[in-house]
Amino acid sequence: MSLLSNAIIAEAKRYIGVVEQPKNSNRGREIDYWIREAGLDPAGGHPWCAAFVGQIGRQVLGYRWPAPRTASVMTLVAWAAAKPGVLVEFSPLPGDLFVLWNEKLNRFAHVGIVTALTKSGYETIEGNTNDGGSRDGYGCFARHRALHPRDRFIHWEAAV
Numbered sequence: 001m002s003l004l005s006n007a008i009i010a011e012a013k014r015y016i017g018v019v020e021q022p023k024n025s026n027r028g029r030e031i032d033y034w035i036r037e038a039g040l041d042p043a044g045g046h047p048w049c050a051a052f053v054g055q056i057g058r059q060v061l062g063y064r065w066p067a068p069r070t071a072s073v074m075t076l077v078a079w080a081a082a083k084p085g086v087l088v089e090f091s092p093l094p095g096d097l098f099v100l101w102n103e104k105l106n107r108f109a110h111v112g113i114v115t116a117l118t119k120s121g122y123e124t125i126e127g128n129t130n131d132g133g134s135r136d137g138y139g140c141f142a143r144h145r146a147l148h149p150r151d152r153f154i155h156w157e158a159a160v
Contacts, residue, residue, distance in 0.1 A: 005095020
């Protein structure tokens with residue numbers, strides 16, 4: 001694992017346990033900040049998983065964070081897809097971003113940070129999730145995800 005990926009994971013770990021205030025509002029001190037940094041008004045109650053990973057990247061790398069400043073998972077996916085070797089199907093690395101395909105919405109609808117690989121999938125830190133792994137939860141948690149064929153990974157370091 002690279003020093004940059006280690007730094008991203010360490011920074012993300014600082015926020016495990018941050019929860020919405022009030023619960024299920026998409027609001028809270030840190031969450032409002034992340035949403036503002038993504039260019040949106042927190043009063044809109046926006047989903048914040050993409051705003052979370054972007055702010056972690058900017059906190060660690062500053063202007064060198066290559067991904068766009070956004071609260072949109074699909075904006076991240078479009079950016080990564082336009083860069084050779086950045087959006088990949090398999091072989092996640094610790095520090096990569098994962099994007100989950102949502103069958104109901106027929107699009108990618110959740111993003112987080114890969115922290116480790118396991119025999120059955122990968123470990124993560126992700127915002128706007130819950131104990132059940134929702135894409136619209138109430139906090140920042142460490143989770144385990146199984147590999148699914150339509151999910152993808154963003155090797156953001158390939159774009160630095």
